[in-house]
Amino acid sequence: METKQKDIIRGGQFLVKETLCDDIFTPEDFSEEQKMMKEAVIEFNDREIIPHKARFEAKDYALTEEVMRKAAELGFLGVSVPEEYGGLGMGFVSTMLTCDYISSGTGSFSTAFGAHTGIGTMPITLYGTEEQKQKYVPKLATGEWFGAYALTEPGAGSDANSGKTTAKLSDDGKSYVINGQKMWISNAGFCSLMIVFARIEDDKNITGFIVEFDKNSPNGITLGEEEHKLGIRASSTRQVFFNDTVVPAENMLAGRGEGFKIAMNALNIGRIKLAAACLDSERRITTTAVKYANERKQFKTPISDFGAIKVKLAEMATNAYVGESASYRAAKNIEDRIAMRQASGNTHQEAELKGVEEYAIECSILKVAVSEDVQHCADEGIQIFGGMGFSEDTPMEAAWRDARIARIYEGTNEINRMLCVGMLVKKAMKGHVDLLGPAMKVQEDLMGIPSFDTPDYSALLSEEKAMVAKLKKVFLMVAGAAVQKFGPALEEHQQLLMAASDILIEIYMAESAILRTEKNAKRFGEDSQKEQIAMSKLYLYQAVDIVEKKGKESIISFAEGDEQRMMLMGLKRFTKYVNYPDIVDLRNEIAEKVKSENKYCF
Structure with missing residues (x-):
């Protein structure tokens, strides 16, 4: 696939450079080869993993090993391994896709698969000598070891x-x-x-x-x-x-x-793949929940007709859609960066290492956001099932327990929150991301007189895109002032870093969904994306709330007097809609779609 260098922004630059919807990759862009791989993995999951869920829950370790060998026979363990070492040599998006769809049957198999293909195999592929790779990687790629x-x-x-x-x-x-x-x-x-x-x-x-x-x-x-x-x-x-x-x-x-360098870079890859490993679990939990809600009647009415349940279904579906949008956006950026480096003469090892390392910020963002969303999804799934959800006889209980580890491994979410802001500041200091210029511009905006003109938001998602641009100003305002005040000692202020990271996370996730929806509306028509438009708006509305809360928490933790008042006024300005969306209508629209399809359908 041809890669346009001018369109590939560097890691972290999403914060300071506008990304056009045509320049991002979405699941609707899967190639025919990738669609075939997706179907093969889903079929394997449905045949070899999901029917045996009870055995996995009964700690049948031999079954995990047996299913790993079957996955090896189909080439799934070697998707990302170069062909010369016994693998399929497929690109980064295909490795994400495989990890995504193979992981939903049970967290037990997902963990075994991820540990083997990621941190078990990749360190040798990426850091090994030629002799080490020839000796070990083919055995790992084929499941012999x-x-x-x-x-x-x-x-x-x-x-x-x-x-x-x-x-x-x-x-x-x-x-x-x-x-x-x-x-x-x-x-x-x-x-x-x-x-x-x-x-x-x-x-x-x-x-x-x-x-x-x-x-x-x-x-x-x-x-x-x-x-x-x-x-x-x-x-x-x-x-x-x-x-x-x-x-x-x-x-x-x-x-x-x-x-230590090997460990950290292996974890970068592990983080984005962990996000992928949570995605199909969200889709399947949502599908299981809506099927139950359509069948379960209380007061002679399917519980899916009740507003309280619609809230849950809408938000479960929305978070799955947003996580998917952001994960594949980042995966393609990594794949393109790897291709660029190989074209300029890097070896496969150098290109992949540097390609993933370039987007370490996005990898940490995704790990945090998607691992927390899958836990919330499973929690709401239990709630929809009510008392039955608490029973081992229904699938929600195991899904909730399996989801819990995702917030701990590949670096806890607390560590990843601090990492993503810390890495961004370091990139700025190296000149890889210009934070200083845009941060100074935001300071000038704060000192200036705001415009009272009513902007034209007639184009699809134009107000949402403008809101994302304003949320970026919030981060630049908060982070810029914090760096000025604390300098290198900023890393000691963990609560401030955590709050700033939540702002950064919401910006990336919301923007990814909006750009995906805009791209698909342009090529498939707005009518085909009505619910996706609703999900993009709903997620952004909630992201604005989080940014406002975390921005306020940050500002009052380190600013005083006139500086504090000015920044709080700026925060209010940067989080204010011109036209507030009716989130009750948005939720109802999304919920009605999943109800009528009786599954996650996006």
Whole structure:
């Protein structure tokens, strides 16, 4: 596919540069190959995973391994692996799509699949030597071996670089001896290979190693018992203990002290794929809920006719649509950036690493937003089912439990919130995103006299696009003033960073939905997008409320006197509609559509 360089904005630049709807990718842009892959994955999910949900919930770890082998036979484990290493060599959007549609049957399989294809395989693909890739990646791509990722320790969770596991070079220099303990290791019970992080001597940063694991010849590796977890019950999760585990020196991954960099970049990829892994769960939960609401009668009326239920159905569908819009927008940006880098002479490894790293801000935004939306979706699903929703006999209870982990792994949502603002500020300081110029312009706007002209909002979604532009001014106003006041010490003000990140998240998510809807209305006609227009407006209305609340919280936390009064006036101006949407009508319109289709239908 031809890539137009001028249209690919850099990571974080969505905040300061206008994105045209024609320049974003939407699920309606899937190629024929991608549509075929989507159908193949859905068919696999419906045949191999969903009918066996009870077995997964009963902690049938052998079933998880068996289904992983079946996924391997169809090539699903090697979608993103280059063809020369036994994979399908498909682009980033296709890898997202596979992760999206294979993940909805149960969180247990989703976790096993994500851990293997993402953090179990990708570090070798992206950081391995040619010899390491030839030796290990084909086995992982074909499912001959399964991979795991051993980073977390009892005392090193969010502070991943503080791990105590050690690696000591042998006297002959031919191997390293690893000692230590890792915990929460997905796939530990059936893996043949682990990416293990350990510290050499007093190095500042940890180092990565490829460690083979054969239960018949354990090499000093012992496993704890399977963890009994709230959700993802058939995902094998164990502690791993290393006692004088000997690893050949050539199995060091990248260079000495490069482990922290590997860990962080692997997590960037993991974050956007985790967002994808939540999407079809939202769609299926919404479908299950609306089917029940259409069938369940109270006071001789289907409960889907009640306004209180319509609110839930409308917002569940809206959040799924918005999450999907933003996830595929970012995925295509990454794919295009990778293609650009390869065209300019980068290797596949360099191009993919830098392509994903470029959009690390968007990856963190998506991880937070979609993981919280899927939890809310499952929670509302239980509520629609009422007492039945609390029972293990209905699917909502398991969906709610499985969704809960998504806010914790790949970096907690609190860490990701602080990261996305911190990374944006760092990009600005490096000159990759011009925040200073636009922030100064907002300050000038605050000092000037506001226009009292009534703008022309006759074009489709024109007021919504103007509102998004104003919300960007709120972020620039708050973040600009905070950086001026605190400088590098801003990272110590975590509550301020969290509030600013919520503003940033809402901007990206709302804009993504609006641009998708505008693009599809232009090519398919407005009548075909009536409910999508309603969802875009509904989400934005709620985003404005969040931005106003978080903006106020931020301003009064660090500004005083005239500065505070001026910024609060600016906040009021930047969050005010000219024509407020009737959100009751919007919700009713969306709910009636899913009711009539008896499923999530967007």
